[in-house]
Amino acid sequence: MRSPLLRRLGRRRLIGLDAGAAVLYTLGLLVLPHDTGVSAALAVPLAAATGLPLAVRRLWPVPAFLAVLCASTLTLLLGLPWDSFAGAAFALYIVAITRGRRRWVPTPLIGAVSGVVILAGAIAGPVNWQAEFTGRLLLGLAVLGASWALGRVVRERRADTARSARQLADRAVSDERLRIARELHDVVAHSMSLIAVKAGVAVHVAEARPQEALDALRVIETTSRGSLAEMRHLLGVLRTGGADTALTPSPGLADLTGLAERAAMAGVxxxxxxxxxxxxxxxxxxxxxxxxxxVTNVVKHAAPARCLVRLQADGFRVRIDVTDDGPGVRVLPGGGGHGLIGMRERVMMYGGDFTAGPRPEGGFAVSAAFPYEP
Structure with a gap:
């Protein structure tokens, strides 16, 4: 993952900047005065070999680095007063941030190449092994080491940033899936429970009490239409990314009366x-x-029954208690219980407390309390 500045510049512009810098660096080497006895016929190609490969350091990082390193070693052996390893460090930085550990050319190979160049220089001419040479060599090695370390730090930082971005994206996808699943369950489960209850009633009284069966079918029709409309709204919001959520308000406490009326149709x-x-x-x-x-759980497992819904809020914390007088022990066939899980997740989202279970005096109780900011 690149920095925002590098992403804005683009690869072609970066290569162009490298090419310009390589040319300027090469020209700078040529204009430096030197009295080492090295002829211009040797100094010009040596300067070109030291600077120009930097133009392609992003295209071929390792070859560019090796070429500059060999040329820099020769300039050091010949005693040229150039910053011999500055260009090599410039190239090594790209190697460090673009090459993984497995893809990196082993250090012994680089050492062998440098050794060959040193040997060739020793054979070609006498080398003045003085303190200045040793100092420049140690300084060059220090610069290369710093360049490599800086490149690895930048690489690790980019890798950490990329991992964090992927983790955030994965978490966002997971949260969105959970939200969609929760909303779909909330939309469908209540209506389907009413439909199932009324369908069972219609089947049992169809022959003996046809009018009651007809009333049950009307409830099924009304409930299914309402559920379908709410599901279409939810799917529309998901398609548009929530841009039009304000067009159709989400259900709130004012809709509890309608919820109670629908539950009454199912015998609760x-x-x-x-x-x-x-x-x-x-x-x-x-x-x-x-x-x-x-209430849906009461309809599914306790109807016919009476149910008390109590909501209280003091401006900082809301408490919800739902109790019924049906059977306290409820078997959830088919691996059910998603409703209780969904309620618990909603409460946990606000850092609240949730309990659900049979009451000692009979019936079932659901209690939830969570804080909020007014």
């Missing part, structure tokens, strides 16, 4: 006690979904 009488005042939209939606799922 719901008493509402709501004392919350104005709640933030997200909190109101979560509270509605929790009550909806709790």
């Amino acid at each position: 009488h719901v008493d509402l006690e709501v004392d919350t005042g104005e709640l933030p939209e997200g909190v109101a939606l979560s509270a509605y979904r929790i009550v909806q799922e709790a």
Whole structure:
């Protein structure tokens, strides 16, 4: 992963900048005065070999580095007063940030190449092994080491940034999948429970009480149409990325009356006690979904029954209690229980507490409490 500046420049522009810098560096080497006795016929190609390969350091990092390293070693042996290893360090930096450990040319190979060049220089002419030579050699090695270390640090930092970006993307996808699954469950489960109950009623009374069966079918029709409309709205929001969510308001506490009426059609009488005042939209939606799922569980497992829904809020914390007088022990066939999981996840999202289970005096109780910012 490159920095924003490098991404804006693009690969071609970066190569162009490298080419310009390589030419300027080569010309700078040529204009430096030197009295080592090296002829211009040798100094010019040596300067070109030291600087020009830097133009292709992004295209062929390792060959460019080796070429500059060999030329720099020769300039050191010949006593030319150039910054012999500056160009090599410039090339080594790209090698460090673009090559993984497995792809990197082994250090012994580079040492062998340098040794061959040193031997060739020794054979070609006498070398003045003085303190200045040793100092320049050690300085050059230090510059190369610093360049390599800097490149590896930059590489690791980019790798960490890329990993963090991937993790954030994966988490966003996971959260979105969970949100979609939760919303689809909330939309479908309640309506399908009512439909299942009424369909069972219609089957049992179709011959003996046809009018009651007809009423059950009307409830099924009304409930299925409402569920289908809400699902279409949800899918539309998902397609547009939520851009049009304001066009159709999300359900809130004002819709609890309609929820109670639909539950009554399935044989569950719901008493509402709501004392919350104005709640933030997200909190109101979560509270509605929790009550909806709790009432749905009563319809599925306890109907006919009475159900008490109590909501209270003090401006900082909302509490939801849903109790019924049905059977306290409920078997969830087919690996059910997704409703309880969904309610718990909604409460945990706000850092709250959630409990659900049979009551000692009979029936079932769902309790949820979570903080919110007014």
